[in-house]
Amino acid sequence: MTSETDFIISCKDRVLSGHTISQGEAERLINVSDDSLHTLSDAANEITRKLCGNMVDVEALINAKKGKCQEDCSFCSQSAFFKTGIDTYKLLPPETIVQNAMLAKEDGVKSFCLVCAWRGPTEKDFEQISSIIEKINREVGIEVNCSLGFINEEMAIKLKKLGVKRYNHNLETPRSFFEKICTTHTYDDRMKTNLTVKKVGLELCCGGIIGMGETRMQRLELGLDLAGLEPEECPINMLVPQKGTPLELQTRLSISEILRTIAVFRFLMPKTILKIAGGREVYLINDQERVLLGGANGIITGGYLTIGGNKPTDDFQMISKIGLEA
Template sequence: MSMSSEIEFITACKEKVLSGQKISKEESDRLINTPEEYLQILSDAANEITRKLCGNVVDVESLINAKKGKCQEDCSFCSQSAFYKTDIDTYKLLPPETIVQNAMLSKNDGVKSFCLVCAWRGPTEKDFEQISSIIDKINKEVGIEVNCSLGFITQDMALKLKKLGVKRYNHNLEAPRSFFSQICTTHTYDDRMETNLIVKNAGLELCCGGIIGMGETRMQRLELGLDLAGLSPEECPINVLVPQQGTPLELQTRLSISEILRTIAVFRFLMPKTILKIAGGREVYLSNDQERALLGGANGIITGGYLTIGGNSPPDDFQMISKIGLEA
């Protein structure tokens, strides 16, 4: 491929996306395989799409692991699965006051949204009632946008969350369809798809993404991106696996920075208006390159730590965002 034709191709795809058209499967195949020497051009094009269609704001969210560990599912990347001997601390659903306090701290730090996450297959009716009253308390006492990630939920539960004013529901596809059974055997990819449809049917915004770097191929990463795009999520978190001791993926080879940046850029072409959030793995992999990710297609971060690993503090993140000329 000559230099000009590669640049011309990336530019043509970018123009197509900017004019509101979708790129074809063949075009996305070629984009994800952009030769290394044109990676910056690919990132710049993804950045232009982001700036033109999403503006300069970076979505900053914090989350709380409201119930940790002892999950009955066997997701092989997850240190919260009861199947593996990991050394994380575990706890049942946190007391409402603790969760409300955390929401307040996030709000005071200038964080825009607060996501309640529980490690379980899905809530029982009793769990759901407790969660509902916690959300009610946050609404009354804090007033911050509340999002949830509660696993598999029924249509009825989704409708109740909507009524409670929950804005967005997170349920990731986690892995590409063709790779999913190697990652989890206690539920299927279709189970996950179904929950996403329940969420959308209830009128909740959908936050749906996945984890890269679990041993899938580059083309499988694209497969995941295409499926995600098909769901048109309002938000898509891209996690990069941080191998957790005691899990089956503890020795997984880490992805290169360029592979991560390539994935983020192409996901932007596939989901031009979605909040693409660099989530778990940001601090571990991207320390100084996170600015490149935010100038290469990503426009969201999770601040203040993740479910089982720590993260940057909100003030540090806000400083980083303004340093690169973006807003939070």
């Protein structure tokens, strides 16, 4: 075996024995040669299977309030700062959201996430969302997750009482790169909401977007910060450049870069649901199976906030084809 192979296996064995790898070791892992990438992915898959089992977490979401967001996140076509030409709407009627939750359940999806494009909910918005969650609980009976932007402790406690399982609030990008992506709020603002979510006992869903111009080492920086939060779920999005946004001409990441990032994130977060999310259909196409056998163990199905996605039936077939369960 080569020294790189020996090193990858030694790190894998340490993780499987319940220990963590150091920042220096993580740096070495994410910088292994392309010749060792298959070994790295296989090691990440072994960690996933032994510590998380063969189950793939399949989630659907609804863009419950779309566009006209007052934040200037450079990747987002829903920002009011950019002329992207997307359709916009206020909070959808409860019946529409409940119907979508029912369709997701009928498709075999285990969880349903309510997402709203705003900085954070007003008191009135939050009351409406709370009422919708109660309606979904009563009429559908599917696991409900939320992504409502910045929330305070009182709101987080209310969501927990309503039976919300998991709250999503991504760090989006590394601290060292954040100001190039957003100026209307800070990295610490996002971190504060995540710590509030953990404080009240909600499960945390926190990830980011790769391929926005950050370096490989900055992607590792993000992974290290995420690992420090110990999220139950970590969605890894791949930037799909949107017309009218500052990143519309951003060069796409290579498949190998995506694979090494996800693999190393698995070493850093061995028991977390690593979910390949936005952009997987665009970037990975026929390589989605490689990612689910290279450290990832979750997907979002049926589409995202402003772009479409795979049909749930196609995703379930893909999962079954590679010998995993959903």
